[in-house]
Amino acid sequence: MSTAETGITFPWQLPLLLIVLVLLVYLYGIWTFSTWSRLGIPGPRPSAFVGNLGDFQSKGFLASFEEWRKTYGKTYGIYFTRQPVLVTTDPAILKEVMVKQFHNFTDRHFITAELTQDCFRSNLFLSGGDTWRRYRLAMAPSFTSGKLKAVMTYITNCCQTLTSVLEQNAKAEDIVDLKDLYQRFTMDVIAGTALGLETKMLTDKRPEQQQMLSAMNEVFASTVADSLPVRLVGIFPALAAPLRWSGFVAIPPNAASFFKTLLDSLIRQRDIHPTDSHRRVDFLQQLLDLRVRPGQHVCDVTEEPFGKKPTKLLTQQEVVSQCFNIALAGFETTASALRFLTYHLAIHQDVQDKVLAEIQQVIGKEEISYEHLAELKYLDCVILETLRMYPSTPLIGRRAAATATVNGVTIPAGASVFIPIYAATHDPTNYPEPHLFKPERFETVHQSILSLLPFGLGPRQCIGMRLALLEIKMAVAHVLPRIKFAPCDLTPANINFTNRLLLLPTVPICVSAKLRT
Ligand code: HEM
Numbered sequence: 287m288s289t290a291e292t293g294i295t296f297p298w299q300l301p302l303l304l305i306v307l308v309l310l311v312y313l314y315g316i317w318t319f320s321t322w323s324r325l326g327i328p329g330p331r332p333s334a335f336v337g338n339l340g341d342f343q344s345k346g347f348l349a350s351f352e353e354w355r356k357t358y359g360k361t362y363g364i365y366f367t368r369q370p371v372l373v374t375t376d377p378a379i380l381k382e383v384m385v386k387q388f389h390n391f392t393d394r395h396f397i398t399a400e401l402t403q404d405c406f407r408s409n410l411f412l413s414g415g416d417t418w419r420r421y422r423l424a425m426a427p428s429f430t431s432g433k434l435k436a437v438m439t440y441i442t443n444c445c446q447t448l449t450s451v452l453e454q455n456a457k458a459e460d461i462v463d464l465k466d467l468y469q470r471f472t473m474d475v476i477a478g479t480a481l482g483l484e485t486k487m488l489t490d491k492r493p494e495q496q497q498m499l500s501a502m503n504e505v506f507a508s509t510v511a512d513s514l515p516v517r518l519v520g521i522f523p524a525l526a527a528p529l530r531w532s533g534f535v536a537i538p539p540n541a542a543s544f545f546k547t548l549l550d551s552l553i554r555q556r557d558i559h560p561t562d563s564h565r566r567v568d569f570l571q572q573l574l575d576l577r578v579r580p581g582q583h584v585c586d587v588t589e590e591p592f593g594k595k596p597t598k599l600l601t602q603q604e605v606v607s608q609c610f611n612i613a614l615a616g617f618e619t620t621a622s623a624l625r626f627l628t629y630h631l632a633i634h635q636d637v638q639d640k641v642l643a644e645i646q647q648v649i650g651k652e653e654i655s656y657e658h659l660a661e662l663k664y665l666d667c668v669i670l671e672t673l674r675m676y677p678s679t680p681l682i683g684r685r686a687a688a689t690a691t692v693n694g695v696t697i698p699a700g701a702s703v704f705i706p707i708y709a710a711t712h713d714p715t716n717y718p719e720p721h722l723f724k725p726e727r728f729e730t731v732h733q734s735i736l737s738l739l740p741f742g743l744g745p746r747q748c749i750g751m752r753l754a755l756l757e758i759k760m761a762v763a764h765v766l767p768r769i770k771f772a773p774c775d776l777t778p779a780n781i782n783f784t785n786r787l788l789l790l791p792t793v794p795i796c797v798s799a800k801l802r803t
Contacts, residue, residue, distance in 0.1 A: 659756065
């Protein structure tokens, strides 16, 4: 039947319209791709819409950055979908972007923030601009050395439990799965110091006790950040809201509801018994003390005679979101550092002996104090070398608010800067023989701008850095005089990583623990 017979006319303009539409969409998909060539910055050729994501997909994140560094040097341009991204491991540019011109590079490069549920979106990690300043000002006092000293007793208890669990493993000649062991330890530490919760993950393995660990692992196992819809949001940002409404969210719903219920109930208990709150030193209480009161108004900045000043009041939802953020950020990162550090102590007995000798010389039979820990200089080098080889967050992204010139390189407004931490700390011109574990290298390069790069740099550097370093040092100083780590049949000779934006080993890392006589 012809269109004339059915009475439906098929306008000749339709195919033309379709062609124009496809052409426009295609142009949209490649529109930004001349950014770096116009500025004379080298880089790999992008594909329409996806930019250089194809390389990440086929070769992996770590291998792509390594290959591009070898081809284009320390600074080059790529496209993360349509977004122009300057990738750099040049210490001079890093210093400009993350420290000197930080005011222009305050915000992170993020897509998943748009897909994060409302109750967990308003936090330090995901926020930008003046809101980030307000959060940072509110949270910084919780991480001073005075506050850290106040939580040392609690961390000491967790370290003693860790030691006795390892002693039991040693007596039973059990193989120790370092991921499980240190996740339980760091969960106990962060739940206690941040939320005032005694989770007893190390000792109480009843299923009802394990919910928090399972919920946390569910969040880390989520592949939303690497999924196709997130890539699509990168190409068409307007898709974020409909996706979120249709239930495509960054935090797995079960885990989100577990944490929301937990945090709301902790806050309710404290509101019911405000007198107990005076004795609390935990992070939740410090943020609750900044909660907006009736008649007060939360705003990011106030106008002062000499310019704008950030405020530090928080809404209840912001308190919940910050606590979730801290629990998440303080858990797997520190567990991962302890896991890799112990692995290297087991396979490098000479390093283990040297760390033990230092602990015995500095601390001996005394109770471990904050001052003792500051004297463990070789242990500092071992920790830095571990974090250099295994930065748990292998990539940091920042977005340029306005066009800026850094060290002679122009970064257009709206473009991002990626700092591939793993590539920077594995660049042989920064660290010779980067794939070898050599703590001694930090005895001489300790002051290098790159030495703490695994925690980021500048005003937005990891807020929990000192807590993490304290926790790692305390764990090693407690455990090592009692336990000797050694390789076992299940200790991998080399460690490979999954293709995620977190440094996750592909195989379990196990060692054996032996009692020292
Ligand atoms: C070995 C352990 C840790 C590592 C390697 C690590 C690494 C990082 C990195 C690379 C960043 C991004 C910094 C930047 O953008 O310049 C970061 C930010 C952050 N970290 Fe950590 N972290 C660790 C432990 C912790 C702990 C224990 C906590 C909490 C108690 C924590 C809380 C945070 C928060 C809240 C941010 C966001 C800071 C902001 O945007 O202002 N981290 N961390």
